[in-house]
Amino acid sequence: MTSGAHLNNRPVITQESFVSILRAEMTTPQKIKMWADKSLACGINQLIYHGTPYRYNPGEYGPEGWNTWSSPFVPYVNFSTGMNESDPFWKDLKTVNQYLARCQYALRAGKPQTDALIYVPFVDFTEDQLAVNPEEILYRGYYKAVEPDIWGFGTFASPDTPINRWYKKLWAVVNALEANGISWEFVNDESLQKAKLTNAHLSIEGNPYQTLILANLPYINLATAKHITALSKGGLRLWTIGELPRKQPSYLDYATNDRLASQLIAEASRQKNSRAVTGEMPLNTLAQPVRFAQRVAFSRQITREMTDGSQVKFLWNKSDQWQTIALNLDNRFQNSYWLNPENGHVEQNTGRTVRYRLPPYGSVILYASAKRALAPALLSSPDLSAEQAQPVLTIENWTIKAGEVTLPNHPLVDWRTNDQLKHKSDEGIYTASFRLENPVPAARYFVDLGKV
Amino acid sequence: MTINGQSAGKRLxxxxxxxxxxxxxxxxxxxxxxITTTRRNGFVGEAAKGNPHYNQFKGQENTLVPSGLVGPVVIKKI
Incomplete structure (x- = not known):
């Protein structure tokens, strides 16, 4: 969707968000952030809640009232999230939305900056095609290692279709691009047939792209094949991966046209700027003002570029571990900053290689400015993190209260493992004490709550 | 979270x-x-007791979500 919007110069790309089938009453702020970050890193810049309905209770429901997407009268299916004032996390939503708003604001600056276009010969995209990517972490809204995996009405495993087999191979290409910080988008026949060459770049509706990737194509539209061949003769940087297509999708004069499509793409692949990629893609041949200092396995990102050459890059750590992102900035940038969308802090960087320590599932925005320096009043000191802090003591014994249940002198447990707590949805109130003799005045002390 | 009765902040x-x-x-x-918890486990419990307001959660005992503070809670210094 975002590829189509970018190709057609749509500035605001909206997504109905935070909804997955069979996942009623599982939504937390952390889950909202994960859903959002995945979408933001794809180019979405306006997130709309699946629903924030008014509170309504004619007596047919529990105390929380009517929920459009989870009803006792439609018990075979449900959805997340009916977020209204009856939800336990409603009180936190303003803070969550501040995070979302900061991200959206940054990702509406300038225009998308995309290095590579990937030709897609198909006309639809469905969620099960994501499932065949081994690096996908949020398929069906399933937050692995936290939530139960639920199958039922409306869910299905990815069928073994030619399209899914194609996507399985394609994701390896996409994952390699992401791991190297290369921005990419899909392109369809209609847009590709409008493409021109401008300054050796592919240009579609005024948007420049450095390379076109044809990967393992089962077929190619004849008109598209003709246009790619013409562009390649003019200097298009074309990367072909796997076998070249030998067919086109139409029944009309299929034998003749299949042969023609095959000949055209073979001809395109022989031009001087064409590369048949058999191993690593020649990614270092792409100009990147902001370049990953090293390949990483955890990152998804999207880049926007302003008219003065400044860039905004949203980076998401999709892993459950702390990770370091390191970026090399070229000389066009006079200043660069880390924007923390969680708290609004802006930290100034020094040097041409900048680093940021991302928490598990954390995100950060790089603002690399070609001209302007931000006013000092906007800047913050680097956020202190407990990650590098040394353990002093562990608090073992707690008094745990949830509703009418009180567990004195109790170790911490997942409520599912305790018969008195497993069906509780009350606020958990934890109380404990700890001794700290003569804390060092110059030191900083943290509480790390661990798993919550 | 409070320490000695003073708010130390909130994490979402x-x-x-x-x-x-x-x-x-x-x-x-x-x-x-x-700690704020989701409503799912409570609703599953209500359904298990036969509360008709939560029919959609009947038989969902194996879909409880992690809940509560699991820790370990560690005081750290830097």
Whole structure:
């Protein structure tokens, strides 16, 4: 969707968000952030809640009232999230939305900056095609290692279709691009047939792209094949991966046209700027003002570029571990900053290689400015993190209260493992004490709550 | 979270860590943590008891979500 919007110069790309089938009453702020970050890193810049309905209770429901997407009268299916004032996390939503708003604001600056276009010969995209990517972490809204995996009405495993087999191979290409910080988008026949060459770049509706990737194509539209061949003769940087297509999708004069499509793409692949990629893609041949200092396995990102050459890059750590992102900035940038969308802090960087320590599932925005320096009043000191802090003591014994249940002198447990707590949805109130003799005045002390 | 009755802040996202430097004292300290939970486990429990308002959660005992503070809760220094 975002590829189509970018190709057609749509500035605001909206997504109905935070909804997955069979996942009623599982939504937390952390889950909202994960859903959002995945979408933001794809180019979405306006997130709309699946629903924030008014509170309504004619007596047919529990105390929380009517929920459009989870009803006792439609018990075979449900959805997340009916977020209204009856939800336990409603009180936190303003803070969550501040995070979302900061991200959206940054990702509406300038225009998308995309290095590579990937030709897609198909006309639809469905969620099960994501499932065949081994690096996908949020398929069906399933937050692995936290939530139960639920199958039922409306869910299905990815069928073994030619399209899914194609996507399985394609994701390896996409994952390699992401791991190297290369921005990419899909392109369809209609847009590709409008493409021109401008300054050796592919240009579609005024948007420049450095390379076109044809990967393992089962077929190619004849008109598209003709246009790619013409562009390649003019200097298009074309990367072909796997076998070249030998067919086109139409029944009309299929034998003749299949042969023609095959000949055209073979001809395109022989031009001087064409590369048949058999191993690593020649990614270092792409100009990147902001370049990953090293390949990483955890990152998804999207880049926007302003008219003065400044860039905004949203980076998401999709892993459950702390990770370091390191970026090399070229000389066009006079200043660069880390924007923390969680708290609004802006930290100034020094040097041409900048680093940021991302928490598990954390995100950060790089603002690399070609001209302007931000006013000092906007800047913050680097956020202190407990990650590098040394353990002093562990608090073992707690008094745990949830509703009418009180567990004195109790170790911490997942409520599912305790018969008195497993069906509780009350606020958990934890109380404990700890001794700290003569804390060092110059030191900083943290509480790390661990798993919550 | 409060330390000795003073608010040390709130965390909605990972990592669940807060700076408590301003609130600690030498000797005994008290920590209070309030954890918001989702409604799912309670609704599944109501359905198991036969409450018709939660029919959609009937037989969903194996789909409870992690809940509560699991820790370990560690005081750290830097």
């Amino acid at each position: 996202f990972v990592p669940y860590q807060l700076d408590i430097s301003k609130f600690i004292r030498s000797g005994e300290n008290r920590i209070d943590v309030r």
